[in-house]
Amino acid sequence: MNKLRASYKICMPFLVCLFAYTTMFAVQNAQDTIAQIAKYRQNAEAAIVIQDYDEAILNLSLAEKLLTTFNDDDSKTNVLLTSVGLNYYLENYRKAASESNKLIELLLKTNKRNELGKAYNRYGFVLTRTNELQKARMYFQNADEIFTELNEEKNQSDVLMGMGILELKEGNPKNAVNYFDAAIPLYQNFGYKYQEAFSQLNKANALLQLENTSRTNNVRLAKQALEAANILIDANDYTKLKIESYKVASEIALKERKYRSAAELLNIYSTKNDSIHQVYISIITKTIEEEANLGNLTEIIETQKNDLDQKKKSINFGKMTNGLSIALIVILSLLTLSLYKNNNLRAKANELLQDKNNELLLAKEKAEKASLAKAQFLSTITHELRTPLYAVTGLTHLLMEENPKDYQKEHLNSLKFSGEYLLSLINNILDLNKLEANKVEVEKTTFNLKKRINDVLVALKKSADDRKNNLHLEFDESIPDRLAGDPLKLSQILINLVGNSVKFTQNGDVFVRVQKLDHGNNKVMLHFEIEDNGVGISKKKQKSIFETFSQGSLQINRKFGGTGLGLSIVKNLLELMNSKIQLDSQLGQGSKFWFNINFQISEEMTEDNNPNNIIYDVDYMALENKNVLVVEDNKINQMITKKILEKNKMRCEVADNGTDAVKMVKKNDYDVVLMDIHMPGISGIEATQKIREFNEDIPILALTAVTIDENLDDFYRAGFNEIIPKPFKPEEFFEKIYRSINSKNKFVKAN
Template sequence: MMKSLIIKFFTCLTLCFISVNLQAQDLSENEKEVIQGKINYNINLAQKNIDFNEFYKAQSDLDEALNLANQINDNKSIGLIYSKIGKIQFIAEEPNEAIKTLVKAVEKQRFAKDNINIAETYKTMGNVYMSKKEYNTALDYFNSAQSLFEKEDLHDYEAETILYKGDAYSELEKHEDAAREYESSLSLSKRYQNNKILSSAYINLGKTKAKLDNLDQAENNVMQGLNIAQKNKYPGVISNAYASLSEIYNKKENYKEANNYLNKHIKLNDSLLKAKRNFLSPEKRLDKLYSNSIEYQKEKEADLEKEASSTWLEKLTTILSIALITILSLLTLSLYKNNNIRLKSNNILHKKNAELTIAMEKAELATKTKANFLSTVTHELRTPLYAVTGLTNMLLEENPKPEQVQHLKSLKFSGDYLLTFINDILQINKIEANKVDIEPEVFNLKKKAENVISALNNSALDNNIQLHLEYDSTLPTNFNADQLKISQILINLIGNSIKFTKDGDIWVRVIKQKQTGDNFELRFEVEDNGIGISEEKQQNMFESFSQGSIQINRKYGGTGLGLSIVKGLIDILKGKIYMKSKLGKGTTFYFEIPMKRSNEIIVEKKANYFNEVDELELSNIKILVVEDNKINQMITKKILNKMKLYCDVVDNGEEAVDKVKTTNYDVVLMDIHMPGISGIEATKIIRTFDKELTIFALTAVTIEDKMQEFEEAGFTDIIPKPFKQEDFEKKLFNALMLSDQNNASNVEQTT
């Protein structure tokens, strides 16, 4: 009885100590930075254990890191941890579990925009599918990984990925393709002095040459790889070299050497497998720990029996003393360890923060450089495009000779295509730079879908396609969401289906997935029965320039950027996109996005400005065109003349300011880039003495990058070049109508 009470008392004291210790840990982990330091420490420790094949230790480190990362919702770390766990599962020959874990990793890494680690995860996915003998799928993942590594200038990893691509081609018995990949890997690893990949590339190239019956070169390649591997002590690579040489000598009918290398391979391979099993299975170590604990328990029982002769008071005093000393010692040790961890974490954090600051500065500089480059290039492209599209439209309207019409239409198509391409590049740049904001407004979703289909119907009829809309009858029609982005997504997806379908049908469906109050999750589907997409090309469909091939691009048109834009916009709307397709059977794209129902009544806006044009006395309208490019001056002037409007033209900002001071203009069309003072500076000067004048920025610069600057300068609105004539006319006539109404109001007040 007394023994039981003593044990319970000791247990209670121990639990008290554990509780105190946990509370101390909680207090030390309240600071997010300290937790992040511990996460980084555990991930680094896990990687070291992986490097030394201590996989069960690495798993323990990663489990602890994952628990901490979930506490602070650190997606980047969670993605990295899942990626490493997936790699361990792959090594442990659990491919299906590895795939599930790696898919989780990619989801988190995409959310964190961690391209470098996405590439590493893709590479591991490729290796998993190689182990499952799904070589085409493996190739898709290796291609994706290579593309990202190349983009990030991580050439060591790129060389390794190319090596794995060679392995996939080899398994598919595409030996010429395999040899090409091995040679590419060999070249890269030589350049960046990655001896492990270099040795493997030599050996695998040799194996491939042997399959192509070039035995002398095969032997030479494998020997080169073996020498590098032996020099650097790569046992796995050495074993591969032995096996390869055995096969080569067997083909050369040198059976003695073949048998010699085969024995070396078997001996080394058995040793490696044994080591792997030991590292992967900690049972033996656990058995040892268990047996030790039994011996310890027996010793404790013997001690207790010896002490049974002493009085219960002496025993209680002794045990309580030991318990107290133990608790004090453990508390001291705990505080010491916590202080050490804090110091180490702070040191790691300080170092990481310094590295992070440098990396962020470099990233910001790279982003600014890229933005400036794109702004400059697009301006230089838009300026001549303004001339191309403007002159082409004029020539088409001026009764050209019949034999010239087709040439002019081709020129117009090329100009429109190039403009679309430029706009797509800018859109992707905005998405990648996180410069796209959600702009919700109340709209009729069903009508929006009908309008998109109506706008694309002529293109569909050209390919003898019928468009069908199926709108879920259980859905409301009015929602509060970003209708422009939804329209753009639908236009891209339906337009894509039209391009790849002939004499068929396209179904557009809007379906309710689930509802909580006014919050809905909607599923949009765009299904066609066109040419379909092969499994090999489906993996990269949402990446830029991935239509599949130059031939497809030429035959069906398009820039290859539409689906990449769609993916980016859906991510911004917090949605997901999927696809299914079968070659020759058609394709279905479906995406799910959250939307909120609105009970607000929508007032239809009527575009009646053309009917009101006749009410204006156009002969009294005075317009000033400020443009330094002579061709653009002529085009703008002709467009205005066609609209029965006349204008003055100046070619610099200084003259524009002088003209506005001396002449009462209704509208100024101001270019931005000009010699002398820019259009922005000229507008600022004009606003010092005329606050009401309508000034349009007629510009070829990237509007989004300059919007704040335009607003601060005092522009009324912006007309990007090259523009659609109807958009130009609409903005101009709206400004003129407003000016006319203001003048009438002033006359009434004067009267």
């Protein structure tokens, strides 16, 4: 008995190892089969891309034959997905539908959400081709829900293209163009050239069916889309798409009334299309014959399977005895090595953790320094840009008042527009810099909300008309007429949001909606919505769209322009006003921005109708012969300011610095002083303080490029009457001078 037990103890470890090795060998054999099926399927996919359908069918058949001897759901799923795609390209829609149903039934039993989304999407394409449009829409929506949930932009691009084709089939070319415009940048990002070319062709077709806009413009855009498609088609030899391009080219020629060219192109399309259909029919017939032979092959495989199993068993037993000792040595070696490495790693872990903590502290310090340096740099660069820009806008204004010729007016208007655009950009950078540095305060004045919104829409109407968009306002009339808050910041928020919607929408609509949510205790909560039906924003980009300098993509930046500052400013302004910007958007269907904000109900009967000097009321005759001292160290700026004043018959003297300015004010009688701030020697603020020591009445206006470090309240405390930021609009310039002089005269009369 003891000998038996001893034998058992000796044999047991050997038997355990033998069982483990046998299991390991079986697993390895299964993995080899799965890998071979995957290789055949990948070969089939590659062949489909280059339109070698015979090669695709051969590899797919080999994969399917292996699946008859080895059942693996993952492999079966992937093979069915490829089969659906292949039959779709071959226009064998009945087989594609049958394979789709099998695939979906198989995937619903698993938790493979991504593969299920692909199956839904491909079935949607098949149903679109068989004109089961309502059912196709349902499957596209199911796919979109899955890809949105998984944040899968690559696959979502195919859903967008499918929805575009569906809208085109349903007679909605405008919606179709939006979907194709949303899909094309994604295909460009991911390098899907076939799909990009296919989308461009469909977009061209959709544009040709549009009727609500200029026919000439639609044909021009369709030709651009066709040209973009043909570049990809010719570079990659996409035969099927090349044939489709002849049909689109024929439609374009027909729209341009080039009837002979249209007929020739249509004839080429018909001939080549019939030819390729014959090829497809031949391939499909060959496939059917191979499927019939597959039954016989299955029987042969089954009869040979037993013989192969017997041979494998004898071969495997011989391999086991040789491999067992190797396996045992390898296992023991791995265990020893693992223990050694574990000890070393544990010893180093604490050192690494300490190093990482030190690195994080250094990184934090560097980030804080970088943020400060960025703020200082942006402040400096915006200030330095304003000085030469003042020369550009000032000289442009002077030249436009000297009766230029018509062709010169065109150039000057372009120069004026460019200067205003650059000034807007500089102002945006300065605004954002101030917001991030917490140097912006919310003001409180009485205003009429509906009037404010209408002013914004009027300001943006030309931009909307240029892109053939319609602006709509839906305003809750129960909102009180007089509210107390910061109307300038609210206008800035709305201009950025509505302007953004106008820029990313064409031939569409932009809606501005304002509703009252709550009313009580002299306060009202309002809900603002800005909605468009433009290209939309992907779920992935929605997470970063409010970051500084962020845009949807490189393609969007190139197509629509801009810096990506507007939405960042909106976000910061709303947070300053205790609100938060929200976004709902879907590619191809448009975007909706919304926020809720509280305002007080004002008891005042009137509001400041001109809080930002938008309407300029100036008596220019009252300014004639007034004496002005311009304090400016920059010679070009001296010349420009002096000429602008003298053009309006005002007498002007110039001081190069603050010290000279103080002396000249003591010696002479001036009606107004225009004081620069940054000058050599004493600054404009110091010069103003010295002047106020002996003259409290003379109007002094700060004429300066304001930086982030300058608080406007400091200017008023120093003794300035007004601030004119450079560069300025001439109307605003003279309005502030007139108002300052007029206020002084009223004060003198009163005394």
